[in-house]
Amino acid sequence: MLKGRALWALGTMSGTSLDGVDGAMVLTDGRTIEAFGRTAYRPYSEPEREVIRAALGRWPDEPGVAEAAAVVEDAHAALLAGMLAAGGQDDPQPELIGFHGQTLAHDPAHRRTHQTGDGGLLAEALGLPVVWDFRSSDVALGGQGAPLVPFFHHALARYMGAEGPVAFLNLGGVGNLTWVDPRLVQPEAPGAVLAFDTGPANAPLNDLMRARLGAVQDKGGALARSGQVAPRVLRDFLDASYFYRMPPKSLDRNDFHGLLDAVADLSDADAAATLTACAAAAVARGADHFPAPPARVYVAGGGRHNRALMAELTRRLPFPVAPIDEAGLDGDMLEAQAFAYLAVRVLNGLPTSAPSTTGVAAAVGGGRFSPAPAAP
Numbered sequence: 001m002l003k004g005r006a007l008w009a010l011g012t013m014s015g016t017s018l019d020g021v022d023g024a025m026v027l028t029d030g031r032t033i034e035a036f037g038r039t040a041y042r043p044y045s046e047p048e049r050e051v052i053r054a055a056l057g058r059w060p061d062e063p064g065v066a067e068a069a070a071v072v073e074d075a076h077a078a079l080l081a082g083m084l085a086a087g088g089q090d091d092p093q094p095e096l097i098g099f100h101g102q103t104l105a106h107d108p109a110h111r112r113t114h115q116t117g118d119g120g121l122l123a124e125a126l127g128l129p130v131v132w133d134f135r136s137s138d139v140a141l142g143g144q145g146a147p148l149v150p151f152f153h154h155a156l157a158r159y160m161g162a163e164g165p166v167a168f169l170n171l172g173g174v175g176n177l178t179w180v181d182p183r184l185v186q187p188e189a190p191g192a193v194l195a196f197d198t199g200p201a202n203a204p205l206n207d208l209m210r211a212r213l214g215a216v217q218d219k220g221g222a223l224a225r226s227g228q229v230a231p232r233v234l235r236d237f238l239d240a241s242y243f244y245r246m247p248p249k250s251l252d253r254n255d256f257h258g259l260l261d262a263v264a265d266l267s268d269a270d271a272a273a274t275l276t277a278c279a280a281a282a283v284a285r286g287a288d289h290f291p292a293p294p295a296r297v298y299v300a301g302g303g304r305h306n307r308a309l310m311a312e313l314t315r316r317l318p319f320p321v322a323p324i325d326e327a328g329l330d331g332d333m334l335e336a337q338a339f340a341y342l343a344v345r346v347l348n349g350l351p352t353s354a355p356s357t358t359g360v361a362a363a364v365g366g367g368r369f370s371p372a373p374a375a376p
Contacts, residue, residue: 002095002129004349005052005345006034011093011340012076012081012375014102016173016253017202017302018052021079025094030344033159039333042079044071057105057254059114065104069116072102076117077125083233084126094246094308095316097122097133098343106156106252108144124369131343133368138353142197144358148252150357151196151345152338153178154187158217160327165286167294168324169313169334171303173203173253175283178357179290186353188363194291195274196247199282200256201304205275207260212268227269236277241283248359273308280312287317298324300331 006029013022021044027035044052048071055068076099087093119132135145153168157180160166168178175198184192190266202217209215209223218224237259242249259278260328287297297319304323305310314321324331342352346367354363 001259005029007095007344008037008092009096009098009340009343010080011098011100011336011343012079012099012315013335013339014072015074015205015335016103016174018044018049019302021075022333022336023079023083023372024330024333024340025092025144026337027092028155028325028341028344030341030348030350031155033155033341036330036337037084038083039330039336040079040083040086041143041332042082044075048075048127052102055104055116059105060110061290065116067119070102071159072089072117073121074088077122080122080126094128096343096347097126097128097130098339098341099130100134100339101132103253106140106145108250111139111142113139119368120370124373127162127372129372130370131346131367132241132370134339134342134352134366137366138358138360138364139366141360143358143359143364144248147178147195147357148342148353148366149176149196149335149338149347150178150193151352152341153195154180154182154193155341157182162295165290165292165294167290167297167319169198169283169297169299171201171279171301171309172335173201173206174225175199175201175279175303176249177283177286179294188351190356191291193354193356194247194289196249196286196289197251198286199242199251199279201279201301202260203253204256204259205272205279208263208271208275211213212271217302218276218306218308220273221306223269224272224306224308227267227271227273229277230263230266230270230274233274234277235268236262238281239286243282247276247286248355248357249287250358260312276306277312279303280309280316284316287319294319296320296322298322298327298336300324302332304331
């Protein structure tokens with residue numbers, strides 16, 4: 001019997017930056033975090049990345065989606081099977097898997113979202129129950145369907161022993177902020193959590209590096225640190241209607257696709273510096289919505305390795321900014337850990353989003369459950 005007790009869950013995440021698949025284990029009852037377990041990473045090859053990229057913005061049954069789903073499922077199955085095999089005799093083994101899939105399209109205004117990948121196939125392949133399709137219920141009920149990590153952030157703040165408000169910033173393809181008050185026990189309680197997407201983060205910069213230099217990323221922010229920010233591009237970017245909307249609010253990876261056109265006439269270094277400044281300025285604009293100043297902003301995701309981006313954040317935010325690793329946590333694995341945690345919440349019928357995180361009308365639980373195959 002899995003429900004109603006702490007169990008080891010294994011969560012996965014394949015984000016909008018399209019770098020690969022993260023896997024991480026968490027011991028939780030869906031309310032509190034008791035321990036963290038082993039982690040693993042499986043990068044996408046460039047051909048795999050191209051298949052997924054070709055399907056971005058597409059919906060089920062459209063061309064290229066089945067091929068992208070196969071890549072996503074195969075990569076996750078390989079990572080998960082490797083993690084199951086890697087556990088030693090005394091290591092805990094997961095009893096449940098949380099599978100996010102790969103977001104190809106996100107259109108909450110029309111109550112639809114698309115994360116490709118079939119959790120039922122993974123349950124069959126791995127012999128473990130799988131919780132998946134986390135976003136659809138929220139979107140169907142009028143929510144943004146994103147971000148979904150905030151309830152985990154709330155549990156994380158309590159695990160860390162925070163005594164007052166703190167904030168968590170994830171810098172993936174898209175940036176998202178969570179402000180939490182851990183003094184409130186239930187994350188769905190009014191005033192406990194506020195969350196929203198800030199704007200583009202790594203996605204435009206990664207696309208720029210790929211298109212101009214054939215590189216995956218601006219490693220360490222080296223190129224951006226050698227360039228100058230174009231004030232006009234930054235000013236026009238911040239004039240977008242998205243920044244005038246009150247949270248909760250969410251974005252698709254391609255919502256700011258015009259940014260690459262805006263820096264088309266800049267040098268490589270100046271374009272990288274400008275896109276980096278845009279990502280940080282979007283976070284600073286988002287922080288204006290915090291109900292109270294946080295003691296610290298903890299940064300997770302690949303963007304925290306970009307020294308130019310971290311310097312921009314430190315300059316633009318009026319609060320202390322630090323990689324979450326300084327708190328003894330793994331900033332590369334937070335979202336995978338979050339979907340392990342959320343899988344247990346779904347199993348126990350607990351909400352995974354609320355009006356203050358996605359704008360849904362009331363606290364709601366999402367996710368589909370695929371049981372392990374019956375023993376022969």
